[in-house]
Amino acid sequence: MAGGFDRLRFGRRFAATLAGATQLPLLRTGIHLGLFQTLRAPQPPDALAERLGLAADLVEGWLRACHAQGLLHRKDASYAITPFVRWLLDAPEAAALHATLDQVALAYGPRLDALGDLMKGAERPAYTAPDEALRVAAASRLIERRALRALGRIPGVSGARRILDIGCGHGTYLAGFLSRYRDAHGVGVEIDAEVAEEARRRLREAEVWRRAEVRTGDFRELQLPAGSHDLVLLNNTLHYFPPAERDALFRRVRGRLSPGGVLAIQTPVVSETATARAVGALANVAVFDLYLRTHHDLHGLPEPAELAEALRESGFAEVGEVAILPGGTARYVWGRAPR
C-alpha cells in the first residue's frame, strides 16, 4: 500500500492528468472564440460575455477554470491572459501551435479513444481526412526553419542545384529551399491532386515558380529522368511507405540521384534521450508514432539505425544523421549515392 507521502504525490499526479486533458478544450475555446484576444486587456466576466455575445454563465465558468489552470491572471474581478497564453497568440509560429492543438483534439483524440477496439482487432481506418492535411501542413511549419538549417548542415546539400521533393505536401520546404538557394531548381511530387495544387500556389506566392514544377502522382509510378537530381527530399513522408517497401523505394530514389547526390529523410524519432524527455518532446513523438499505427495505410516511425542500414543495403555509399530538434526527436537521416 502507498504511504501518506505517496498518496499525496499520486493524488497530485492524478489531478494533473485530469487538468492536462481539460486544458486542451479550454485553450482551443479561448483561441477560436477570441476570448484570449479580448483578454489582452483585463475584463470582468459579464463585460467579456457581452462583448463577444456569449453565454454569461459559461464564460464565467471558463474564466474560473482557466484561472485555476494557470492560463489567466485575476485581479479584483477582472481576468487577463498570462505570458504563456500571450506567447500562444503572438509567437511567430502561433498558427502552427494552434494547428497542433487542433490536431491533437480532433485527430488524436478520437483515434486514441478507439485504441482498445483497435487493439482487440477492429479494422484500422484509412488516413484520408482532407481538413487533416491542412492542419498537418500548418503544424509541420513549427520546425520548418530549423529543419532547413539542419538540411544545410548535411555535407553537399548547400551545393545541390537540382532538387526532387517526394511527398512535397503544400510545397513549403521546396519554396523555402528555392528561396535560400537562388540558382537551384526543384521538382515536387505529390500524390494528392488538391494538395499538389496548393503547392503550386505557394511556390508562385514565394516567387520561385519559374524554378519549380509540381508533378501530381505516386512517386513509385511516376516517370522521372534517371540520374538527374543532386538532392532528393523525403520530408515527413517515410511513414506513408510500408517498411517492407523501403528497399525498393530507396533503390528507386538512388536511380534518380546524380553520382554523389544525397537523399535526405526528415523524420520524427522516438528518441529516448534525457534532453528529449526533459523538453517534453519524447512524450509527443511517442504518441504521434502510436497515432500513425492506428491507420491501416500509415506505419510507425523508423529507428534511425535501421534506416541507415537500409540505406547502405540499397546501395548508398555513405550515411549520416543531423538532429533538427534538441534531443533528436526530429532528424535528418541521409545517404549519399556512390560517386
Ligand SMILES: C[S@@+](CC[C@H](N)C(=O)[O-])C[C@H]1O[C@@H](n2cnc3c(N)ncnc32)[C@H](O)[C@@H]1O
Ligand atoms: C505529412 S505530409 C509532408 C509534407 C511535406 N513534405 C512536409 O514535410 O511538410 C506527406 C505528404 O506525402 C504525400 N505522399 C504520400 N505518399 C506519396 C507517394 N507515394 N507519392 C507522392 N506523394 C506521397 C502525401 O499526400 C502528403 O502530402
